[in-house]
Amino acid sequence: MVVKRFQVMTLLQAARAYVLGLPLESAYSWGLNKAIFIAAAKRGFKGGSGGRGESAEGKGTSRQANTYHLGDDMAFKTQRNGVLLFTIGGEVQDEEAFERQVKARFGRTFESSWEEALNYMKSFDKDTLLSTEEFFRKVYRPVRDELAEKWTEASQVSDK
Numbered sequence: 001m002v003v004k005r006f007q008v009m010t011l012l013q014a015a016r017a018y019v020l021g022l023p024l025e026s027a028y029s030w031g032l033n034k035a036i037f038i039a040a041a042k043r044g045f046k047g048g049s050g051g052r053g054e055s056a057e058g059k060g061t062s063r064q065a066n067t068y069h070l071g072d073d074m075a076f077k078t079q080r081n082g083v084l085l086f087t088i089g090g091e092v093q094d095e096e097a098f099e100r101q102v103k104a105r106f107g108r109t110f111e112s113s114w115e116e117a118l119n120y121m122k123s124f125d126k127d128t129l130l131s132t133e134e135f136f137r138k139v140y141r142p143v144r145d146e147l148a149e150k151w152t153e154a155s156q157v158s159d160k
Contacts, residue, residue: 001105003113003151008144010035010102015117016129016139017070025095026084032093032101033075033086040088071130106151108158113151 014031022030068077068086075086085092103110120143121129128134 001107001152001155003105003148003155005144005148006035006039007102007105008147008151009038009140010098011113011117012121012140012147013135014098015114015121016135019118019121020070020126020129022070022084026086028095028098028102029085029093030070030075032098033088034073036088036093037075071132073132073135105155107155109151109154113154 010031012031013034014027017030018024018027066076067074068084076088078085078087078092080092080094085094087093091097106113121139124139128138
């Protein structure tokens with residue numbers, strides 16, 4: 001299968017969250033949430049619920065109770081069986097969604113790609129990882145196409 005920018009963003013965001021202290025399942029949820037959010041933002045939140053119904057405007061104190069902040073980045077949160085997960089457009093980004101939308105693209109190479117993403121994240125200072133803008137500019141953008149190509153090639157070789 002082809003690993004696209006969406007999967008690269010998801011994996012790098014998940015690795016970012018994991019390195020910054022989120023448990024694995026929560027980190028996977030964070031990564032998928034951020035990739036979905038960015039993809040929707042690029043499309044202008046057109047169609048479906050796209051997140052418009054989750055505006056934090058005017059919610060007062062409940063806003064804090066329903067959000068999670070990772071550095072200057074934010075996502076809506078929920079708990080399922082004691083696990084912190086993230087939501088967008090009323091949908092929870094859980095392990096099943098991560099498996100379907102991300103892991104499946106990597107096939108047998110997922111674990112090695114995940115390790116590569118973790119090692120890559122560890123090469124950046126904490127301030128860079130805590131900044132949404134710095135993460136995108138310094139971490140994601142310079143390698144997104146290279147990783148998509150590399151991870152696609154690896155996954156196709158492993159399938160043979």
